Amino acid sequence: MSATTAADAPGWLASQKSRVSGPVATTIGLGLAGGLLLIVQASLFALLANAVIFDNAGLARIAPWLIGIAALVLVRAGLVYAAQQSAFVAGRRIKTAIRARLIARLGTLGIVWQRATPTGDVVNTLTDGVEALEAYYARYLPQSALAALIPLSILVVVVPIDWLSALILVITAPLIPVFMVFIGRGAEKLNQRQWRRMGQLSGHFLDALSGLSTLRIFNLGRREARLIARFSEEYRLATLRVLRLAFVSSLVLEFLATVSIAMVAVLIGFRLLWGDLGFAAGFVVLLLAPEFYLPLRNMGSVYHARMEAIGAAEGIVVLLDEAESGPATAMPGTEQIGLAAGRAPYIELRDVGLCYPDGTPALRAIDLAITPGETVAIVGASGAGKSTLAGVLLGLLAPSTGQVWVDGIDRSQLDAGYWHRFCAWVPQQPRLFHGTVRDNLALADPAADDATLWHALERAQARDFVAALADGLDTAIGERGLSLSGGEIQRLAIARALVSQAPFVVVDEASAHLDRPNEVALTAALAELGAGRSLVVIAHRLATIRRADRIVVLDAGRIVEIGTHNRLRAAGGPYAAMLGEAPR
Ligand code: ADP
Numbered sequence: 001m002s003a004t005t006a007a008d009a010p011g012w013l014a015s016q017k018s019r020v021s022g023p024v025a026t027t028i029g030l031g032l033a034g035g036l037l038l039i040v041q042a043s044l045f046a047l048l049a050n051a052v053i054f055d056n057a058g059l060a061r062i063a064p065w066l067i068g069i070a071a072l073v074l075v076r077a078g079l080v081y082a083a084q085q086s087a088f089v090a091g092r093r094i095k096t097a098i099r100a101r102l103i104a105r106l107g108t109l110g111i112v113w114q115r116a117t118p119t120g121d122v123v124n125t126l127t128d129g130v131e132a133l134e135a136y137y138a139r140y141l142p143q144s145a146l147a148a149l150i151p152l153s154i155l156v157v158v159v160p161i162d163w164l165s166a167l168i169l170v171i172t173a174p175l176i177p178v179f180m181v182f183i184g185r186g187a188e189k190l191n192q193r194q195w196r197r198m199g200q201l202s203g204h205f206l207d208a209l210s211g212l213s214t215l216r217i218f219n220l221g222r223r224e225a226r227l228i229a230r231f232s233e234e235y236r237l238a239t240l241r242v243l244r245l246a247f248v249s250s251l252v253l254e255f256l257a258t259v260s261i262a263m264v265a266v267l268i269g270f271r272l273l274w275g276d277l278g279f280a281a282g283f284v285v286l287l288l289a290p291e292f293y294l295p296l297r298n299m300g301s302v303y304h305a306r307m308e309a310i311g312a313a314e315g316i317v318v319l320l321d322e323a324e325s326g327p328a329t330a331m332p333g334t335e336q337i338g339l340a341a342g343r344a345p346y347i348e349l350r351d352v353g354l355c356y357p358d359g360t361p362a363l364r365a366i367d368l369a370i371t372p373g374e375t376v377a378i379v380g381a382s383g384a385g386k387s388t389l390a391g392v393l394l395g396l397l398a399p400s401t402g403q404v405w406v407d408g409i410d411r412s413q414l415d416a417g418y419w420h421r422f423c424a425w426v427p428q429q430p431r432l433f434h435g436t437v438r439d440n441l442a443l444a445d446p447a448a449d450d451a452t453l454w455h456a457l458e459r460a461q462a463r464d465f466v467a468a469l470a471d472g473l474d475t476a477i478g479e480r481g482l483s484l485s486g487g488e489i490q491r492l493a494i495a496r497a498l499v500s501q502a503p504f505v506v507v508d509e510a511s512a513h514l515d516r517p518n519e520v521a522l523t524a525a526l527a528e529l530g531a532g533r534s535l536v537v538i539a540h541r542l543a544t545i546r547r548a549d550r551i552v553v554l555d556a557g558r559i560v561e562i563g564t565h566n567r568l569r570a571a572g573g574p575y576a577a578m579l580g581e582a583p584r
Helices: 004-015 017-054 059-108 111-116 119-161 163-172 175-210 212-217 221-274 279-324 386-394 416-420 437-442 450-459 463-468 486-500 516-530 565-571 574-581
Strands: 347-355 361-370 375-380 401-406 423-426 504-508 534-538 550-555 558-563
Touching (some): 004 017, 004 279, 017 119, 059 119, 059 279, 119 163, 119 175, 119 279, 163 221, 163 279, 175 212, 175 221, 175 279, 212 221, 347 386, 361 558, 375 386, 386 504, 386 534, 423 486, 437 450, 437 486, 450 463, 450 486, 450 516, 486 504, 550 574, 558 565, 565 574
Parallel strands (some): 375 550, 504 534
């Protein structure tokens, strides 16, 4: 995560304002209207008190004023309610928009990125992080406008009535924001630190949960519990530090406001005594003085919301940034450049090189064409660049140099979503989703009927074990395939790819040791998958790819050999050496 993005967070927050300018302006307008009515209400109240105390006014005379004040109270309550509603709309709108953007970004990020990023961090950003933005747009923005507008309106009223009180208000008012900014500086850093701790804690907790069985096997449960306890404790302390600062800052602001009001009150008291000031005028100023400071004091609490949002925005900015520097994303309006529907395109990589953002060169000068219907296997040692090449072929990673052409069209000209309709991807550890076997298969084609699903299962060598499940296609399976073996999960994923009818499929073959029957089944399933499709298999087991049309051998990001099994074996090069290491 780059260090510069943290500083971008306030700028980014401000740049998103336009998404909610309507509801925020409404909230401000309603708040201001409420503030103006309050001035009217205070004036009415002062006149009423004046009439009762000095003119001995009876109930009949003051009744209309009382009714007026009651009506004002009701209208103001309505305005507060409406302002809260529009603030809520602003919050909801921004959260929905940012979440949609983040999820869309995550969708365009490659497999390799997902492997390298802690899930806990991402989840934290998507949930609590986005949630924390609400307070910024729904409370901080409107409140900061009102903190200027309401005191100004009150001042306009007070100056002609009593310039001396107005002068005290003008002199003391800036103290509050000045102190706030002063305290806020430190708090901002504390908040960002606290937010990072929260990310660490979530990431660590998620890792610990997913690796629970491993931890048990190695008897590391206690050590892990101690680690989590330590992280939680650090998070607790960080939270308390932030809260302490927030409370201290509120205390200071309250104190300043109280002292200022007292000054106004004492001076009014003396002048009333000396007869320099009329009762109604003095009373109205006294009533308005606390209202003058109230929006400024409220700023203290919403300023805390702002800092929390900045802390959260840091994670969001990093995620969006990574996504933006990641693979090519959708180019709207380019769908008119079309590929032939339902047919595998001719895919050509020309002089493709790829460097990861950290500078790791993963692919160099790759020239490779995949003709429609061909089965190509990619082999090579761990770290040779197989997954990266698969990512480039699928359009999940954008090459740093060179181009990818599909049917003679530069793929970067195609909409990413459009291109992905032609692709299916079977990862090493396919994810099944909560739901039935049918739900999982029909993801690829919701309209597929049972006969189609069974046919796909049969071709993927998965029919027998699905038929043996208690409820067949209706058996509920969990995220990790509940009671299915790794080989079975992968064959279900192959069946899913068969249902999808995508003409270009990339399979990252399971590297876990498969027993002989599973290996035979996988080989047969891959042969079915390759029939009539272009198929690229990242092979970890040489036995399953003997019949591939071509085998591409990668080493340190370069293609070092291409050919059929027989030819490469006869050539006695790197592939033959790999066969020698793992004879089968
Ligand atoms: P393979 O699939 O053959 O094991 P990869 O394509 O995963 O190889 O990796 C190729 C090279 O790129 C390796 O040196 C690996 O360390 C590096 N690499 C992979 N993913 C990333 C990443 N997200 N950031 C930086 N380097 C990466």
